[in-house]
Amino acid sequence: MxxxxxxxxxxxxxxxxxxxxxxxxxxxxxxxxxxxxxxxxxxxxxxxxxxxxxxxxxxxxxxxxxxxxxxxxxxxxxxxxxxxxxxxxxxxxxxxxSPADGSASEDAPQAGDARVMPAAQRMLDDLGLQADQITATGPGGRLLKEDVVAHVQRGSGSPPAAPTPPPAPAAPAPAAPAPARQPAVGTSLVTSGSGHRGEEVKPLSMIRRTIANRLVQAQQTAALLTTFNEINMQPVMELRKKYRDAFADKHGVKLGFMSFFAKAAVEALRRFPAVNSEVRGNNIVYRQYYDIGIAIGGGKGLVVPVLRNVEDMSFAVIERSIAEFAELAGANQLQPNDLEGGTFTISNGGIYGSLLSTPIVNPPQSGILGLHSIQERPVAERGQVVIRPMMYIALTYDHRVVDGREAVTFLKTIKDVLEDPARLFLEV
Structure with missing residues (x-):
């Protein structure tokens, strides 16, 4: 073996x-x-x-x-x-x-023709049930813990009832029953026979454990603050619509919004390097490169693969890289080095319908940009009320190294660049 x-x-x-x-x-x-x-x-x-x-x-x-x-x-x-x-x-x-003498092994006890898994056997012992009472659905006819849980929830898996005690001597006839107590306003009476009150206990996945630990770490070790702004997305949407087909034909990938925001973030990070920094002991480390993490909903939870040196990437390379990461995340095939590092993060809650949120910094980074839904709203332009596709954006930052003025101006830079996207190419 x-x-x-x-x-x-x-x-x-x-x-x-x-x-x-x-x-x-x-x-x-x-x-x-x-x-x-x-x-x-x-x-x-x-x-x-x-x-x-x-x-x-x-x-x-x-x-x-x-x-x-x-x-x-x-x-x-x-x-x-x-x-x-x-x-x-x-x-x-x-x-x-499975020992040759036919006896059940300690790791896989046998019951009838079904192999009983250890977790299922422990539950059977606790409930006083027999394996042959339950239908096994596991591979190779194995009886799983889930099978026992399903059996109990169907109401047929209750432990054997205790023997009925002998009848007590006849008691005097009871007095007339008191009127039934009415529940107080705003409360409800739940009887022991109410259905749909089961519980399922499952361990946290390794990825979810890490997410939980890092989010708590960020809240406990950094001085987090969030500032907001809004962007008129019409210029970007018009540019995207104009070149969408030509871009897809040439590069084989759709032109999305994330490449615009990644490029705008690089421009803002260049102007405000504190947002691209890291607190390391009693020092501040200012990175001179821009590795941007893109939050993606994966098969097991939110993951943040990192685009390396975004300052050197074209729009097509950014879009293609994000598409590849999204495919790997959906198949749970991202590798640890895909998620390591990163100097700044962009999280797009708008794809799930979020209108406004305060994202949490991914330590040891000092900033995260939150994107939200694009909604048509009335805005004032040149003294006129017009309808424009607007998006709220949020920057959560570590106030230990980033001042409020820097954070607000950083977000204003994102807004200015995307409301006049030609600046991305003219570098002004």
């Missing part, structure tokens, strides 16, 4: 979470074929098979945690099945966690 262990997936990462088994126990796999997807605190990684053979002894199920170097399964080396199939033959030797 060849052990399948959790590999080293990044500096300072010691624990991972099992995301999804891509192969079932007993299934034949090719060498280097992906077996399981694991989640780190930064990204998802696939573990390949160390050799061709049958997958045996899966020790960690989905959402369970494992440490780097821990054995989570084994591969029994073998040649490909003669019939070209992928499942183990009927004469295959027993799995490592």
């Amino acid at each position: 060849l052990d399948v262990t959790v590999p080293t997936v990044g500096e300072s990462i010691s624990e991972v979470q099992i995301g999804q088994w891509l192969k079932q126990e007993g299934e034949w796999v090719e060498k280097d074929e992906d077996l399981v997807e694991i989640e780190t605190e930064k990204a998802s990684v696939q573990i390949p098979a160390p050799a061709a053979g049958y997958l045996r002894s899966i020790r960690k199920q989905e959402e369970e945690f494992a440490t780097v170097g821990e054995v989570i399964a084994a591969i029994e080396p073998a040649d490909a099945p003669a019939d070209g199939g992928s499942n183990e033959p009927a004469s295959a030797p027993p799995a490592a966690n």
